Amino acid sequence: MAVAPSFQPLLVPTIFPVIEEMTLKQLFRNIIIDEDTCIAWLKSNGLLATGMMCKCGRIMRPGTFSGIADGKGWRCPEKSCKKFASMRIGSFFEDAHIPLTELVGFLYFWADNLQTTAFLHKNLGWGEHTITDWKNFVRDLCVEEFLVNPQPIGGPGHIVEIDESKFGHRKYSRGRMLSGQWVFGGIDGETKDIFMIPVQDRSAATLVPLIQ
Incomplete structure (x- = not known):
């Protein structure tokens, strides 16, 4: 080998x-x-x-x-x-x-x-199954890139939309995310820059410091 x-x-x-x-x-x-x-x-x-x-x-x-x-x-x-x-x-x-x-x-x-x-x-x-697998796989690689190399976004006058989602391994993925990992993220409405951070829970005590 x-x-x-x-x-x-x-x-x-x-x-x-x-x-x-x-x-x-x-x-x-x-x-x-x-x-x-x-x-x-x-x-x-x-x-x-x-x-x-x-x-x-x-x-x-x-x-x-x-x-x-x-x-x-x-x-x-x-x-x-x-x-x-x-x-x-x-x-x-x-x-x-x-x-x-x-x-x-x-x-x-x-x-x-x-x-x-x-x-x-x-x-x-x-086929539909192959398309879905590969779309999810590439999406997960992009998510992992932002998790590994996060960048601050936003600023005065910028509106940042925030949300949370749960991610897990896909068929072809060999990433580092845990199965069922919650991810908190946001996108700058003007620049389209984004950030993503893995979190253990979705409590205010966890998320508010990340927003600030």
Whole structure:
């Protein structure tokens, strides 16, 4: 087995800003025109590994293999080992059995707020259950990013809308939130900046200091 870092934290702060500035024409012409082009783009943006270390200590080599996702991955050159791993290992896409081109297309649609089930089914061919899973998974990753890196919002003359919600793990998620975790958050009506903070309870003693 390979020793792989996690690339999931890069998705929200690094990739979504890039995707949000992209046009649909650029997406289809420059990224998801084929699997190889898509893979190269994901590697260049830090969402797929460009190198892999085997647990035996040898540097694995890239190659084409049958029986693994995308048909491409890593193999240990050590004759007594010869272990291989998918190129998706350690990535946001590791547990998915969906072509990378479709997943990147979904991320683009999600970031551009094209998220209705009918739209995604028509353009990706996904079923309702898959669409719901992935929408929730990406949403939870965004929530985790704001929980890990909270920023103060608001200020004189700003109206901040606040609310609370309960979050838990999704099918593909490997985040740090506890099952049934209550989260208190708010959005600045002018700047659209948001904050999210995990809380143990929803009492005034807990929430008022956070608002102040």
